[in-house]
Amino acid sequence: MDIIQFVEQSIGQWRSQRSAHHLAFSHFEAVQSIIDIDMLSSDNPAVVELCQAYNVDPDLIASPFQMKWAGQSDWDEDNPEVKGSTILVPVPDPVIPNRGKLLRDQGYAETIAAAGDYHFLDDGTFVLITAYDNAAAEERIWFANPNLRFRVSLIKTSAGSGVVTASFSSEIRSSLNN
């Protein structure tokens, strides 16, 4: 598995079922959402801008894409609609295979631009580690079959060993977004 195959397999509309475990309180949160993942061209203005912000040569990037989500949480009944969109730009390591950086214009844990480090495990699992000022995020995504993928996301303290929230998503592809 490399980042180009991984992005190709991810394109489409996904129906997501997500459970978050807030570990300190043993609290469960359930979220249902629709996620759209679409390819972007390398000369898309937002992609070019993100490359410039991180001082990355646009010739080094591969398979930039956009992710949009709209969901409903059972956590906060007053504001149950969770919506967002982010642009993601992989920058494969020119030397080490199956590793690289992932730029994005907005993170999950904090709503600021962030660059994470990704690599693939020997079974094809994608692992992304992103350090923020006050937290770190670890995400692993793997495919059970072409239309079903799983995602485990951890929000950690910035020191890295304490996990604040662990969440698990089952994502079923409902269309290919042609």
Next chain:
Amino acid sequence: MDIIQFVEQSIGQWRSQRSAHHLAFSHFEAVQSIIDIDMLSSDNPAVVELCQAYNVDPDLIASPFQMKWAGQSDWDEDNPEVKGSTILVPVPDPVIPNRGKLLRDQGYAETIAAAGDYHFLDDGTFVLITAYDNAAAEERIWFANPNLRFRVSLIKTSAGSGVVTASFSSEIRSSLNN
């Protein structure tokens, strides 16, 4: 990571928060339980009996252990208490490192004895695949730190590609069961 280290790290009492996703119905189930994992000696009668049932030479086994769980599900209000216990006997492959069989006297998916195949990924994740008559189970377990581990369990159709239920557990160690 090998199976001896993995079992050593797993010994103790764990407070588990588990979310199950019943994929066909987008249904969420939440389970809270206490899991006790204790070492057994290789000459424990139940261990010897399990080796005999599978025709395994007791000299080939490593770190047999017992797992007990008691939990509460929000799924069935009439019968919310889930309790059980199983004996597990690893049989490392004598040739290929980090692989082997795991015998147990009772499975999760069906209440019969079962032998699964395990291996470790390059980041230390334990992966167990068990084939039953009418289903297959895949389990992956990894440690975020010595007192926190995660477990993803899939129940698949026997053909293997369809996933019926996906569940995610966050397990926090509350004591070492000395």
